[in-house]
Structures are given as C-alpha cells and as structure tokens.
Amino acid sequence: MNTVIENSALRSLLERLHASSDTQDREIAAYYKAGAERPTGFEQEGSAGREFWRDKFVALERDKAEFIYALCRAMRARRIVEAGTSFGVSTLYLAAALRDNGGGLVTTCDIEESKAEVARGHFAEVGLSDLIDLRVGDVRHTLRDIDEPVDLLVLDIWAPITADIIALIGPHVRTGGVVVADNITARRDRYAGLIAYLADCSNGFTTQTLAFEGGLELAVKTQGA
Numbered sequence: 001m002n003t004v005i006e007n008s009a010l011r012s013l014l015e016r017l018h019a020s021s022d023t024q025d026r027e028i029a030a031y032y033k034a035g036a037e038r039p040t041g042f043e044q045e046g047s048a049g050r051e052f053w054r055d056k057f058v059a060l061e062r063d064k065a066e067f068i069y070a071l072c073r074a075m076r077a078r079r080i081v082e083a084g085t086s087f088g089v090s091t092l093y094l095a096a097a098l099r100d101n102g103g104g105l106v107t108t109c110d111i112e113e114s115k116a117e118v119a120r121g122h123f124a125e126v127g128l129s130d131l132i133d134l135r136v137g138d139v140r141h142t143l144r145d146i147d148e149p150v151d152l153l154v155l156d157i158w159a160p161i162t163a164d165i166i167a168l169i170g171p172h173v174r175t176g177g178v179v180v181a182d183n184i185t186a187r188r189d190r191y192a193g194l195i196a197y198l199a200d201c202s203n204g205f206t207t208q209t210l211a212f213e214g215g216l217e218l219a220v221k222t223q224g225a
C-alpha cells in the first residue's frame, strides 16, 4: 500500500492500528443504527455511553492523517497541539512529521487514562515518545497553559468541545498557522461554536471545508488576531 510514511516500523504499526479501528467502525455503525447518539462530551453522556467509547479508536482515517502529515511537512511545523489522542493514531503521524521536519513537540490530550497508557506504548514502540507531550484529563483544563505560538491545532474530539478548545488555543495559533477539525459536515450543528469562531473575521482565520468523508475543516490564520 502507498503511504507517505517511509519508516517501516511506523508503517506497520499504523497499518495494524488502522485495521483495528476499521473493525470497530462497523461496531460503531451498528451502535448508531440501534439509535445511539454521537458522543457529546462526558458531562452529558450517561455512564453506558462513556463505557462504550472507552475502548474505541475512532481513529483519523488514513487519507486525512496522510494529508495532515504532508501539511505539517509543507509548513515545516514544529509546534503542534492536538485534542483527542485516543490510542495515538493521528499523534503518530504528527510526531513523525515533526521528526521528519527535524524536531518539535506535539502536545496531545485524552480524558481516558486507559487509552493514554496504550498510546504511550505505541509512541515508545516506534521511538517517537520524545516528540510527544501526552496529557491526561479534560482538554479544557489540560491545555490551559499553552501560550507559545502554535503552528497547527488538530481537533479530533467530541464535537461540542471544539468550541471551548478553539477559544482557548485559537489565539495562540501563529499567523500562517492552521487549524484542522475532523468530521465537520457529519453533524454541522454540533460544531456551531467552532464554525462561528472561525467565521468571525476578528479572529483572523480564513476557512474552508475539504471534501474528505465527513468533511475536514482547514482554517488558516491569515491575519494576526
């Protein structure tokens, strides 16, 4: 299979993780078919909902992940922030791009300690741990201290939370920096806060929805806000 990832150990780990995520996607489709709602954020979620999602990858699809890898390379990204680590699939692509750019740091966060523990194992397996600052807890708290210029912000987290994160990190995205948000067309109403922030000229972004499955929002900070 063609991939932008050249490192063979990383390629085979990613292949394994994407395959597991694909298998679970069928289980998730059945869950929705049975009437379950998309996850909203843990305050609103019943414990059964949280239990269901606790072992799910919900990993960024290969094509989106490869696109973001290439974007990081093109931007020569050094400082990345990600909301939603899960088992670390997208983070592996981000850290690989940093390594291939000559170094940097991706700060990523997930609320589930059990997922973070497995993700840490994946990062170590392919020697990428040094490029990753993995934080455990509610992203609305764990990312509060980010204050340096951010090249890329990746939002791959339950939709309603994206409004809080963009308010927190958006001002730190450097001019020329990028925000990427997954699945924006799947349930656009749930991204209302994020969309409103990106559309507000005073925040300095120019934004468009790329035609990946479910939509991938790509916003570039074109003016210093």
Ligand SMILES: C[S@@+](CC[C@H](N)C(=O)[O-])C[C@H]1O[C@@H](n2cnc3c(N)ncnc32)[C@H](O)[C@@H]1O
Pocket (backbone or CB within 6 Å): 041, 042, 057, 058, 059, 060, 083, 084, 085, 086, 087, 088, 089, 090, 091, 109, 110, 111, 112, 115, 137, 138, 139, 140, 156, 157, 158, 161
């Ligand atoms: C779509 S998955 C992330 C997938 C990951 N980017 C990948 O490619 O493998 C979303 C993750 O967000 C986490 N999450 C949900 N709400 C959160 C919150 N308030 N703070 C931190 N993480 C949260 C979930 O536990 C879940 O693992």
